[in-house]
Amino acid sequence: MRILLCLCVFVGSLPVLSAISSVHGPLRRVRLHRHHARPAQTAPRIDGELSDKAWGEGASVGEFVGVGGRAVSQPTETFVCYTASHLYVAFRCSEARMGGVSARAQDRDGDIWSDDCVEVFIDTNRDRRSYYQIEVNAAGAITDKACTWSDRQTVKDAQWDCVGLEVAVASGDDYWAAEMAIPFTGLGADLSGSAAWGFNLTRNETPHAELSSWTAVSTTFHAPREFGTLSAISRAAVIEQISVGYAGRDTRVMRVGVRNGTSEQRLRIRREPSGGTEQEAALAPPFSLPARGGRKFEFRYR
Numbered sequence: 001m002r003i004l005l006c007l008c009v010f011v012g013s014l015p016v017l018s019a020i021s022s023v024h025g026p027l028r029r030v031r032l033h034r035h036h037a038r039p040a041q042t043a044p045r046i047d048g049e050l051s052d053k054a055w056g057e058g059a060s061v062g063e064f065v066g067v068g069g070r071a072v073s074q075p076t077e078t079f080v081c082y083t084a085s086h087l088y089v090a091f092r093c094s095e096a097r098m099g100g101v102s103a104r105a106q107d108r109d110g111d112i113w114s115d116d117c118v119e120v121f122i123d124t125n126r127d128r129r130s131y132y133q134i135e136v137n138a139a140g141a142i143t144d145k146a147c148t149w150s151d152r153q154t155v156k157d158a159q160w161d162c163v164g165l166e167v168a169v170a171s172g173d174d175y176w177a178a179e180m181a182i183p184f185t186g187l188g189a190d191l192s193g194s195a196a197w198g199f200n201l202t203r204n205e206t207p208h209a210e211l212s213s214w215t216a217v218s219t220t221f222h223a224p225r226e227f228g229t230l231s232a233i234s235r236a237a238v239i240e241q242i243s244v245g246y247a248g249r250d251t252r253v254m255r256v257g258v259r260n261g262t263s264e265q266r267l268r269i270r271r272e273p274s275g276g277t278e279q280e281a282a283l284a285p286p287f288s289l290p291a292r293g294g295r296k297f298e299f300r301y302r
Contacts, residue, residue, distance in 0.1 A: 123198025
């Protein structure tokens with residue numbers, strides 16, 4: 001059985017964002033891979049501690065999923081915000097086997113990919129071909145490259161450095177964390193106005209041999225055509241996340257998160273038919289959200 005869902009948030013009668021998710025057979029979950037970054041009132045301190053207010057509500061990006069859409073046993077939380085000069089990214093990597101965490105690489109542009117590490121992939125011109133890769137291992141070592149995907153191959157330029165990049169790591173009994181301050185000057189672009197970048201966040205976890213990412217990839221992290229999208233928050237309300245799964249043996253559940261922009265708005269959510277005899281339907285009564293407010297919904301269907 002194949003179900004195609006199209007969800008829209010409306011302000012008045014105009015859709016401000018659409019999201020399409022497909023469920024086929026026993027697929028556990030499908031997610032919308034778009035994040036609207038929020039400006040930080042005060043830039044977070046880069047110390048690996050993740051205690052700054054900038055990492056609070058609205059900065060969380062979402063759950064990670066394994067390569068090929070598989071479930072993973074070690075969760076990863078990620079957070080993104082920005083200022084006029086920097087993009088800030090934080091990772092909190094849960095780890096049940098901290099004693100097995102690998103962090104052998106110490107030098108810049110070393111073999112970090114074989115360690116426990118996290119990565120940021122940024123396609124600033126959104127051509128799905130050229131992008132930057134910034135990688136940090138559990139010891140705080142950095143690898144940064146300018147990459148180009150062509151003819152199923154990736155060419156990596158390790159001579160490129162993100163000038164001004166700042167990173168820090170920390171760890172606890174059951175996790176390790178990393179923070180990054182990525183200067184827009186180092187990327188040659190910023191996240192103002194209507195800018196939208198190809199974007200992905202990834203993790204290599206060695207104790208359980210798990211590869212996971214924010215936007216699921218089919219085989220490799222170096223897949224710019226499979227990157228999600230990062231953009232700056234705007235006045236518009238957006239569907240922030242969709243998940244589709246099973247609530248019971250015969251009943252499916254769809255969870256939708258809505259996040260408002262910079263002004264109070266009255267909204268409604270509707271389902272649009274993908275064909276056949278299914279009718280367009282309102283999924284929730286009209287509701288109001290304050291500026292930067294959020295709300296979650298759950299809909300059950302067969």
